[in-house]
Amino acid sequence: MKISDIQVRRKPRQSRAKLTQEALQESFVRLLHERAAHDITIRDITDLAGVGLGTFYEYFSKKEDLIALTIHRQVKNNAADLKKYAHSLNQLSTNLALDDYLKQVMHYQLKQIQAQQFLWAQTFLLERQISNIESYRKSYEMMLQMWQSILAPFIEDAEQLKRISLNVQRVCYGFVSQTLLVEPNFEEWEELEGDITQILVNFIFNKNFLF
Structure with a gap:
């Protein structure tokens, strides 16, 4: 599976950007221990990752792309x-x-x-x-x-x-x-x-x- 097939809006080229994308993924995984994926919102993910909604949409068009x-x-x-x-x-x-x-x-x-x-x-x-x-x-x-x-x-x-x-x-x-x-x-x-x-x-x- 290529990243381009997952509709990633922005590929992280700098270490800080890569860490931000990884933080969003880790936050989603942590939330999975608490509730089903369909009950997890993008706001839940960004709040746990400590970033704003705008940052999420810099990398992903929707939650499914992050998943x-x-x-x-x-x-x-x-x-x-x-x-x-x-x-x-x-x-x-x-x-x-x-x-x-x-x-x-x-x-x-x-x-x-x-x-x-x-x-x-x-x-x-x-x-x-x-x-x-x-x-x-x-x-x-x-x-x-x-x-x-x-x-x-x-x-x-x-x-x-x-x-x-x-x-x-x-x-x-x-x-x-x-x-x-x-x-x-x-x-x-x-x-x-x-x-x-x-x-x-x-x-x-x-x-x-x-x-």
């Missing part, structure tokens, strides 16, 4: 963090097998999501309410590229890499998003991790496994 950017940044930051972890893991463990590597990456991913469980539950919910199909596809493509980067050291064939990355994303996104949408206070993370890793390992290493 869309917040979703985008949440997904983007998570992807960057996971890639960094995976690459460092690969560098430190030169003899690591693909299945162990994938299990460790998945464990790290789920721990990061669990640490921000409320925010991720809200992100998946708001994604369905706010994001248009084009924005969703671009966000999804960003995640596919992330998995390709993570799995590339172990899978040389380009088409196989694309296929496996696609199915890893399908499994991870499907399991986690549906779990948190249905049960925002979900607690059985160890069991969920086991289910996800079992399916992924079976898919990658068993050619006869029906996906």
Whole structure:
């Protein structure tokens, strides 16, 4: 998802402007802990951020644009963090097998999501309410590229890499998003991790496994 697709009126080019935009996003997230997104007003957001309404409209045309950017940044930051972890893991463990590597990456991913469980539950919910199909596809493509980067050291064939990355994303996104949408206070993370890793390992290493 590109920022231009979210209708950001002004891209922050200076550190102060960037901090202001981030303050608006953080204020929205803090307010989500108190009430539903549709009950949060732009005035609520600006008051908590300590800026005026005019400042909000310098960056966004409407509340939905702020929400869309917040979703985008949440997904983007998570992807960057996971890639960094995976690459460092690969560098430190030169003899690591693909299945162990994938299990460790998945464990790290789920721990990061669990640490921000409320925010991720809200992100998946708001994604369905706010994001248009084009924005969703671009966000999804960003995640596919992330998995390709993570799995590339172990899978040389380009088409196989694309296929496996696609199915890893399908499994991870499907399991986690549906779990948190249905049960925002979900607690059985160890069991969920086991289910996800079992399916992924079976898919990658068993050619006869029906996906």
